[in-house]
Amino acid sequence: MKPPSKNQVQRYLASISISGDYSKGKKKIQIEYFGLLDKYGKDSAEGSAEKNKDIKQLGYGSPYLLVYQEIFPSGKSYRKKAILSTMRIGHGFGHDYRADRVDNTVLAFDSWNSLPQHCKVWDIGAFNKKDSSLLSLGEAGEFFLLRPMIEGVEYYKDLDRIFRTGSLDELDLEKAHSLAEYLAKVHRSKKFEGPGQRDLYARKIRDTVGHGECIFGLSDSYPSQSNDYMRQGELEEIEKKCVTQRWKLKDRSERLSRVHGDFHPWNILFQEKRGKPTSKFELLDRSRGEWGESADDVCALSINYLFYSLRKYGEVRNEFLDLLNSFMETYARSTGDNELSKAMPLFYVFRALVIASPVWYPDLSSEVRRKIFNFSQNILDEGSFDYRKVNNYFRGVN
Numbered sequence: 001m002k003p004p005s006k007n008q009v010q011r012y013l014a015s016i017s018i019s020g021d022y023s024k025g026k027k028k029i030q031i032e033y034f035g036l037l038d039k040y041g042k043d044s045a046e047g048s049a050e051k052n053k054d055i056k057q058l059g060y061g062s063p064y065l066l067v068y069q070e071i072f073p074s075g076k077s078y079r080k081k082a083i084l085s086t087m088r089i090g091h092g093f094g095h096d097y098r099a100d101r102v103d104n105t106v107l108a109f110d111s112w113n114s115l116p117q118h119c120k121v122w123d124i125g126a127f128n129k130k131d132s133s134l135l136s137l138g139e140a141g142e143f144f145l146l147r148p149m150i151e152g153v154e155y156y157k158d159l160d161r162i163f164r165t166g167s168l169d170e171l172d173l174e175k176a177h178s179l180a181e182y183l184a185k186v187h188r189s190k191k192f193e194g195p196g197q198r199d200l201y202a203r204k205i206r207d208t209v210g211h212g213e214c215i216f217g218l219s220d221s222y223p224s225q226s227n228d229y230m231r232q233g234e235l236e237e238i239e240k241k242c243v244t245q246r247w248k249l250k251d252r253s254e255r256l257s258r259v260h261g262d263f264h265p266w267n268i269l270f271q272e273k274r275g276k277p278t279s280k281f282e283l284l285d286r287s288r289g290e291w292g293e294s295a296d297d298v299c300a301l302s303i304n305y306l307f308y309s310l311r312k313y314g315e316v317r318n319e320f321l322d323l324l325n326s327f328m329e330t331y332a333r334s335t336g337d338n339e340l341s342k343a344m345p346l347f348y349v350f351r352a353l354v355i356a357s358p359v360w361y362p363d364l365s366s367e368v369r370r371k372i373f374n375f376s377q378n379i380l381d382e383g384s385f386d387y388r389k390v391n392n393y394f395r396g397v398n
Contacts, residue, residue, distance in 0.1 A: 002132050003064070003132060004127065004132045004133060005132075006031055006034055008131075008132065008133045009029075009031060009034055009066065009084075010029045010030075010031055010068075011133075012125070012133075013029045013066075013068060013070075014027055014028065014029050016122075016123050016146075026072070026073055027070050027071060027072050027073070028070075028071040029068055029069070029070060029071075030068060030069040030071065031066065031067070031068045032067040032068060032069070032079075033065060033066070033067040033068075034064065034065070034066055034067075034068075035064065035065065036063075036064060036065070037063045037064065037065040037083065040065050040067070063083045063084065063085040064083070064084045064085070065081065065082075065083060065084075065149065066080075066081065066082040066083070066084055066146075067079070067080075067081050068080055068082075080148070081148065081149035082122070082146055082147065082148055082149060083145075083146070083147050083148070083149050084144055084145075084146055085144060085145055085147075086101070086105065086127075086143060086144040086145070087101040087104055087105060087143075100212075101143065102143050104287075105124060105143040105144070105145060106124065106143070107287075107288070107289060108121065108145060108285070108286065108287070109121050109124040109145060110290075111286050111289065111290040112147075112286050114290060115186070115258070115260060115283070115286050115290075116182075116185075116186065117182065117281065117282050117283055118260070118282070118283040118284075118286055119147055119148065119150045119282060119283065119284050120147060120148060121145055121146070121147045122146045122147055122148065123145070123146040124143060124144070124145055124146075125143065125144055125146070126143045126144065127143075127144065150269055150282050150284065151269075151271070151272075152269025152270055152271050152272070152281065152282060153269060153270050153272065153277065154265060154266055154268065154269055155175070155179075155265035155266075155268040155269075155270060155281070156265035156266050156304075158172065158175065158265075158270070159265055159304060159305075159308050162308070162319055162320070162323075163308050163311070163312055166312075166318065166319065167319060168319045168322065168323075171277055171278075171279055172319075172323065173322065173323070173326045174279045175270065175279045175281075176323045176326040176327040176330070177279075177326055177327070177330045178279040178280075178281070179268070179281070179301060179327060180326070180327045180328070180330035180331040180334065181330060181334055182281075183260075183263070183294070183297050183298060183301075183331060184330075184331055184334035184335045185334075186257075186258050186259070186260070186297075187257040187258065187259070187294040187297070187335060187337075188257075188335075189257065189258035190254075190256060190257055190258075191256045191257070191258070191291050192256075197253045197256055198251070198253040200253075200256060200289075200291055201250070201252065201253035201255065201256040201291075201292075201293070202250045202251070202253070204256075204288075204289065204291070204292040204293055204296075205246050205249045205250045205293065205346070206246065206250070207288065208246075208293075208296070208346055208347065208350055209239075209242050209243060209245075209246050209346070211288075213288070214350050215238075215239065215242050215346075215349060215350050215353060216239065218350070218353040218354060218357060219235045219238070219239055219353060221357060221359050222235060222353075222357065222358070222359075223358065227366075228366045228370075229356075229366040229367075229369035229370040229373065230369070230370075230373060234373065234377075237377075238349065238353075238373075238376055238377065238380065241377075241380040241381070242346060242349060242380065244380075245345055245346040245380065245383070246346065248342070248383070249293070249342075249343060249346065252339075252343070255293055255294065255339065255343065256291050256292070256293075257291065257292065257293070257294045258290060258291060259289075259290070259291065259292040259293070259294060259296055259297050260283060260286050260287075260297050260300075261286055261287040261288040261289060261292060261296060261297070262285055262286065262287035262288070262300060263283075263296075263297040263300040263301050264300045264301060264304065264351075265301070265304050267283055267284045267285045268281050268283060268284075268301075269281055269282050269283070269284065293343055293347065294335075294337065294340065294343075295340055295343035295344045295346075295347045296347045298328075298331060298340065298344065298347075299344055299347040299348045299350070299351050300347070300351055301327070302324060302327055302328065302387075303348060303351040303352065303355065305320045305321075305323045305324040305327070306320070306324070306375075306390065307355045307372075308320055309321065310368050310371055310372070310394075311364070311365075311368055314367070314368075314371070315391045315394060316390045316391055317391075321390075324387060324390065325387070328387040341384040341385050341386060342383065342384045344379070344384070344385040345379040345380050345382070345383060345384065345385055348375070348376070348379055348385060349376045349379070349380060352372050352373075352375060352376045353376070355372060356368075356369045356372040356373060371394045374393070374394050374395060374396055374397055375393045375394055377397045378392070378393040378394075378395065378397060379393055381397075
């Protein structure tokens, strides 16, 4: 599908109500820019989407930016920036069918606005299969989300800087502390609904193992032949151990908590004040449901401290060990969650299969990949994770 035209976007924006605006159909829209986000300010052809880009480019790194004026009958006008995104059309990771992609989009629409400090979503709609016009639903093709553009600096850029310089600045530990405090606050919200609670928690654990986006789907994305970082049959072995972990966790429904579900450094945007960085942040792309296991969020972020340090030092030490300790100690102190360590192996393996993947990280050395596989095997065998002995988990396995 081709991207919608400028006129189609104008008609769509005029037809919806956003953020308490009840002038549906009465306001006028003037579009300043509609195109790829990363081309904004660089593209001389402002005002229309690039004609050579297929609609599947939307999302997954290629969101479209809308900069426009809302002009009301009263004469008042407001300048807005919004992001138009959908899921990329492709195969693998549980996104093969349109229904899979609609599932993710509707879940995002239903859950984003209830999470503190998360980017709001304004509308959900679909592209007409025939001409790419934007429908509120009707004759739907692919679905899309409309959300405000959030200003900020992605957290991974801080980690990149620390990787380059080998040192922490005055805000780095404070940011790790702030992220842990935030998760502790979010995870205090529990869901207690009798049988529904048990079913929802069991589903979270089951999906972490069997969903196309999670352990089994990631395992299927690896090369079919063994190589220098992975033994023959090792993925099958890891999958079986994950099933064992699932049966240990699935009835622990008292742990069902409010979660983000994809709490990694690319979804965390730290804010600036008067051009200076702060420890305040907003979030993007809440995923896989409003409720789940708190270990999911803790592992999604903390594995990046391990990953960056492995690439730099071959183990977890120095500034990345300081970040890991700050984050984990703050979270433990704030929650008193003594059972977290037993839930972490399953969710760490999920994230480990991402960072060791030749699909997601094609330039990673075989030595680092092997250590990530060692990490996965060792924490599954132990059945728990202790951050205070993190480097023990990278030792070779028989």
